[in-house]
């Protein structure tokens with residue numbers, strides 16, 4: 001299955017929230033470009049920290065606003081985006097990885113908007129946090145359209161106390 005993928009599969013978060021990466025020089029999330037059509041942020045990966053040339057390329061891409069989901073990055077740029085993604089793909093997991101999520105704004109995991117995100121005090125989100133350690137941002141519109149929160153790190157609630165009662 002691996003050889004059919006043009007890029008790494010999304011890292012699978014394990015119980016600790018750390019990501020398992022199967023390759024030695026796994027590209028890490030470095031920057032974000034927004035799609036000119038669906039406006040979702042798409043993560044740009046690179047094995048090493050971006051250099052001046054790469055930064056210039058990214059700046060130009062953002063200014064020109066010509067990037068569309070699924071576009072490959074220039075072959076010799078050393079940068080990659082998920083080729084499999086298209087405008088219907090959700091925001092990729094890497095956007096929410098622990099280091100990267102500190103440098104990018106929270107966005108809805110479905111539509112990529114920064115606006116009208118349900119906050120942690122919203123009853124539905126609060127309820128999710130009682131069952132899961134992480135809940136990805138979800139906007140009012142997507143929630144209203146029946147989308148459910150993406151979660152990970154299921155909390156195991158000890159039942160023994162109840163049985164002992």
Ligand SMILES: [Zn+2]
Pocket residue numbers: 035036037038039040068069086087088
């Ligand atoms: Zn798009």
Ligand SMILES: [Zn+2]
Pocket residue numbers: 108109110111112113138139140141142143
């Ligand atoms: Zn949304």
